[in-house]
Every structure is written in structure tokens, then in C-alpha cells.
């Protein structure tokens with residue numbers, strides 16, 4: 001059987017191993033079975049991880065909302081111009097098998113903050129059984145969980161969150177209660193407004209814990225976040241800082257609300273305009289780092305919380321499927337990491353890694369101990385980022401959960417779609433399918449009959465996940481409760 005995709009046809013691990021990549025090179029690497037490409041640039045001290053501790057980097061973590069893998073020019077988009085992101089990719093490393101833990105917002109962000117599958121920290125379902133938290137929710141990220149921000153704060157980092165939070169809108173659950181000194185943003189999705197449900201309050205812009213505008217002028221928020229980001233970076237550039245910049249773009253609205261400056265400027269409608277605005281904002285941040293002379297002691301990471309949904313104008317190419325599903329398109333994210341002199345420039349890593357790995361990896365770079373009382377699912381992947389020769393993924397398996405249901409599992413090469421009889425209460429008859437991800441990015445060719453031993457092995461992994469994290473109608477041993485409040489209140493302007 002021959003079904004090599006042009007962009008993914010190279011299966012030899014030696015491909016381009018010693019060749020610096022051009023801009024399009026990233027796309028060609030996506031989905032190959034290559035290990036991290038060998039770099040001539042990794043410093044010996046990086047490998048030992050010793051000097052890294054002595055030079056803790058500032059960290060800028062940029063998260064987009066519903067941005068697809070194929071939405072960026074450097075990853076194959078011919079519709080969008082993304083010069084600043086292309087430069088970020090060229091100057092850093094591209095992770096081509098980097099997974100969000102969920103195809104929807106709240107669980108994905110819970111994983112980012114805690115280094116855990118959302119099932120472990122009970123953020124996989126809303127208090128009403130929905131996919132994501134809604135306004136005036138009883139539930140939120142448990143203040144007892146240890147977040148990435150809390151670990152960095154303990155190491156002396158100034159911390160700030162700008163943008164969409166979506167881990168609880170009650171004061172107990174806001175960023176300021178999770179280790180972030182400063183917050184300016186919207187507490188949940190930008191489409192959760194009274195026009196959609198009259199009981200919801202006008203969309204609030206919150207500074208720390210106080211609503212400062214409602215409804216917020218959404219089109220101008222990115223510009224405000226950028227101004228705030230530059231102020232925060234400038235104020236803290238002589239110390240260490242952690243900036244979590246969580247865009248609401250391209251977002252959930254049918255028509256993204258972009259700044260008037262970018263309206264009509266792309267070749268792809270308002271969706272394309274929102275990509276232009278994201279790209280501009282990334283450029284502003286990188287330029288500020290350079291201007292302040294802290295470029296080489298700042299790690300910048302760019303990714304998305306889940307893939308783009310259908311019918312918005314976005315693309316998850318080369319992966320098949322869309323947001324809100326456990327397809328590759330729904331959960332395999334663009335990810336660039338840039339730290340000049342530390343992370344080799346212009347290289348790609350196709351080893352399996354996840355959003356949950358950011359917490360232990362960034363904790364290690366900051367010299368912070370992990371909270372040993374609690375199990376986390378993420379792994380330290382600095383060896384992959386620093387391109388240690390022959391470094392391989394620390395993950396034996398990755399679990400694709402949708403809400404409270406385990407739907408698929410993968411290892412370094414194979415993805416098993418589990419047989420399902422129901423999805424979200426709807427009867428289905430979805431058969432078991434085994435996909436070779438190294439050659440089948442659209443997940444169309446079932447090889448389960450050719451490789452029964454692989455099916456058995458992945459089934460054992462799936463059972464391990466069910467025992468630990470749960471599955472539909474089944475409680476996981478490793479589950480920890482989310483936070484709850486008795487009487488939630490809406491976030492509104494105080495008179």
C-alpha cells in the first residue's frame with residue numbers, strides 16, 4: 001500500500017538531519033518519524049543542564065485560541081502572511097508532534113497550568129456537564145493545585161496573565177489566586193455573551209479581580225494586552241518574569257473581532273485579519289525583548305489551545321479533522337520555542353510531547369522543585385528542546401480525551417482510535433482503527449488487521465489510562481477534585 005503524502009513522504013530518520021531548514025522545511029518535517037534533528041548548535045553545558053540553572057530565563061508563553069496548525073505561513077499556509085511567527089520559527093525550534101490535552105478550551109488550559117491531564121484535576125467537564133466552563137460557574141481550577149505560575153513565582157519571577165483565562169470566573173479561581181501577580185483579560189470565551197444566553201453578564205474585562213469594563217470593547221483588547229505586555233516586560237526586565245499571553249483570537253466567534261487597523265488587510269476575511277493581528281503582537285514582544293537587551297535570556301513559546309473548528313476559514317493542515325474532536329487536527333498544535341543560544345535555531349523535533357510538559361520543563365529551567373505531593377502527567381523535555389543527540393520522547397503513550405471519554409491513544413508512531421458506542425450521549429458505532437501517523441496524517445487507513453500486536457499494546461495503554469484517569473462512567477484512581485463555590489456570582493461592573 002502506497003499513500004505517501006507529498007509533505008510527509010520522508011520516512012527516513014536521517015532526512016535533512018544536518019541540513020539547516022528553510023521556511024518551508026518545517027512543513028516537510030511534520031509527521032515524519034524523525035527524532036529531533038541533530039544540531040551543531042547545542043551547547044555542552046545545555047546537555048548537562050548545569051549552566052541553565054545558573055541562567056534562568058524569562059518566559060513568555062503565548063497561547064492562541066482555536067488556531068490551526070496550517071494557519072501559519074511557516075507551517076504551510078498560503079493564505080496567511082505571518083512574518084513575525086515565521087521568524088520566531090526560524091530562530092527557534094518547531095515541535096511537530098506537540099499535543100494539547102484536549103480539543104476544547106478549559107481542559108486544555110487546565111493542563112497547561114497544572115501539567116496534568118484535565119481528568120486528573122477534574123477540569124474535563126463543566127459543573128453542568130458541558131465541554132467548557134460557562135459564565136457564573138460554581139467550578140474552577142482548584143486553588144490547591146500547583147500552577148506553572150506558582151512554581152515560577154516561588155523562584156522570584158514576576159508573573160502576569162493577559163487575555164483569556166477560562167479556568168473559573170469566581171474570585172477564588174481567577175489568575176490572581178493561581179500565582180499570577182497581574183491579570184488583565186476576559187475570564188472565559190469571547191462568545192459567552194448575553195446575546196447567546198440572556199442570563200450571562202456583559203463580557204467583562206477584568207484587571208486583577210475587578211471588572212473595569214463591561215461589555216469590553218473586544219476589538220481593541222489585543223492592542224491593550226500588547227501595551228500592557230510591553231509595560232510589564234519593561235518594568236521587570238532587570239529581574240525575571242513570566243508572561244502568559246492568552247489571545248482570544250482567532251477564537252470562537254463566527255467572525256473574529258479584530259482591531260480596526262487589521263480589518264480587511266488579509267486575503268482570508270476576518271479570520272485572516274485575526275492571524276495578522278496575532279502575528280503583529282508577537283513581533284511587538286520580540287522587538288521589545290531585543291530593544292531591552294534581554295533577547296538571549298528570554299524563552300518565548302508560541303502555541304494554541306486546540307485546532308481550528310470547521311467553517312471559520314482556518315486550516316489544520318496537514319492533519320485531518322477539526323477542533324472539538326480527538327483528530328490530529330483537533331489536538332496537534334503548532335509550537336515554536338525560541339531562546340537564542342540555548343535552543344537551536346531553525347530545527348524541528350518530531351518526538352511526542354504535550355502541553356503538560358511545559359510545567360516540569362519550565363520549572364527545571366527556573367530551578368524550581370516540583371510539588372512532590374501531587375502526581376503530574378507532564379515530563380521534562382529540555383533534552384528535546386536543547387537537541388541532545390538521540391533524545392527521545394519521555395512519553396510511552398498519549399491519551400486523547402474528549403470531555404469524560406477516552407477516544408484514542410498513541411505511541412511514538414501509532415494511533416489507536418478506540419471503538420465507541422456513544423459520543424456525548426448520542427449512539428454511534430465507531431469501529432476500532434489503527435493509524436500509522438508517520439505516513440497517514442489524515443487518519444484514513446486502518447491497519448489494525450495488519451498489526452494486531454500493536455492494537456493489543458495500545459489497548460493495554462488505554463486500560464492504564466482508564467484506571468488512572470477514568471473514562472465514560474468510570475472513575476479514575478488519580479482524580480483530584482476541582483474547586484467549587486456554593487453561590488457563584490456574575491463578574492459585573494461595580495457601581
Ligand SMILES: [Ca+2]
Pocket residue numbers: 065066104105305306
Ligand atoms: Ca479553544
